[in-house]
Amino acid sequence: MIMLQLFLLLFSFNLQICLGDNEKTEGKMDTNYMNQQAYKSLFAAKRREHIETAEKILHLNDYAKQYKMVEILGETIFPAMKDSKEKLEKANYIPQSSPFPTDKNMQEALGVVLESIPFFGDVLLRLPDITKDVYKRHKKDWVPLFKWGMEFCQNSTFLFTGHHSTQLYLMSQEIGLIPEDPEYENPFRKSSEDPDIKIKLKTKSKKFKKGPKLRTRNEL
Numbered sequence: 001m002i003m004l005q006l007f008l009l010l011f012s013f014n015l016q017i018c019l020g021d022n023e024k025t026e027g028k029m030d031t032n033y034m035n036q037q038a039y040k041s042l043f044a045a046k047r048r049e050h051i052e053t054a055e056k057i058l059h060l061n062d063y064a065k066q067y068k069m070v071e072i073l074g075e076t077i078f079p080a081m082k083d084s085k086e087k088l089e090k091a092n093y094i095p096q097s098s099p100f101p102t103d104k105n106m107q108e109a110l111g112v113v114l115e116s117i118p119f120f121g122d123v124l125l126r127l128p129d130i131t132k133d134v135y136k137r138h139k140k141d142w143v144p145l146f147k148w149g150m151e152f153c154q155n156s157t158f159l160f161t162g163h164h165s166t167q168l169y170l171m172s173q174e175i176g177l178i179p180e181d182p183e184y185e186n187p188f189r190k191s192s193e194d195p196d197i198k199i200k201l202k203t204k205s206k207k208f209k210k211g212p213k214l215r216t217r218n219e220l
């Protein structure tokens, strides 16, 4: 009789743990996954806005104004990234393996890095001479953050695939993190021979199979 009671007790106890655990894990996974999916749509919308902003800066056609805008942009995003880096590191967030955060503060910190880097890239690729000049003048603060942020984005493979990943590759070449592919050409550089030639930013598909080739300014 005692054995039976013990058995029932253990059994129901185990069953409870199992159900409880399952509910917890599945519920949590779903929330993380749903948050991640929701963020992906938000990211796509933000990317469009950032590209639009970069295009606006490009079309100002006024060197001093463009310079000022790029500087303001950098002075806004780099301190924000620094803050976020601290938060993410404190929470031991690892881009390759951590689940998408459910905490609003952490989501925000993550978003700052995942969005600032490509936004800076939009400007870097369209206004390479100005952006690199501003970047060099702030190199003490910005270079380590930029390198970290680039790695962080590259490691965030749930998000940076396809053209998002191609952009990181182009940025790395433009800023000199990696040697330029012989076929890499940025028509927005002052030194670029003919800004009106159709073939614009090119990448060798051999080295970069994942993403589409960027050929024209419009594809940036």
Ligand SMILES: *[C@@H]1O[C@H](CO)[C@@H](O)[C@H](O)[C@H]1NC(C)=O
Residues within 6 Å of the ligand: 094, 095, 148, 149, 151, 152, 155
């Ligand atoms: C990115 O991943 C590499 C390889 O796992 C790792 O060495 C590096 O620290 C990671 N960087 C960031 C910022 O997560």
